[in-house]
Amino acid sequence: MNKVEDEVALISPLYSAAFSQIAPQQAEAKPRRRRNRNKGGEDSRFGAKKRKLTQEQVDVLELNFGNEHKLESEKKDRLASELGLDPRQVAVWFQNRRARWKNKKLEEEFSKLQSIHDGVVLEKCRLESEVMKLKEKLCEAQKEIQRLGERVDGVSSNSPSSSLTMEAMDAPFLFEFGGYEDVFCIAENSYNIHGMEWMNL
């Protein structure tokens, strides 16, 4: 396994985990109860409207998130008192931070898969054009063989020891594959083959 595959394999469980939980909800799509607006009013939990954590608070939270994405209850209380926040706020911050982290990972995995996909498409194009070139070569070879065959037929009735007969004999491999007919047959049929299907022939 190469590095990219390694990383993708590492992150991939995120997809299954995410999708396994999203799917049932999408299927049912129950309506959610709307929350009452609390415009400029009192927040039931904090007594006053308190929003937007300070940069310093965020920095400390980020530092702790960097070490451990999950929050032990003890650590939550300690952080909360250290930052002058409600423990609930710390818990919510970690929860939202985990969600953002997960989204970021999914985006990263998506762009990795996309670049792998682009590479594969490019390689497919290259192989297809190679197949086309080989088919053209094959076609030319067949025409040459046919020309030689016709000359052999024309001359053999007059002179069995002519140089043309010898030319024909220089390609003994053709006879091992059952003669010209099979070769022609393959070449004609393979003109309408796309992708790598021709290999099955």
Place this chain on the structure above:
DNA sequence: AAGTTTCAATTCTTACATCA
């Protein structure tokens, strides 16, 4: 079975940008 925790989805607020 009831309480707790976690998660995805959603709502709501804030800050900032743009435009008339």
Place this chain on the structure above:
DNA sequence: CTGATGTAAGAATTGAAACT
């Protein structure tokens, strides 16, 4: 400048599922 409007980011809530 200023107020209206749009929008991205993130704080907070909700309900369901998993866990204890």
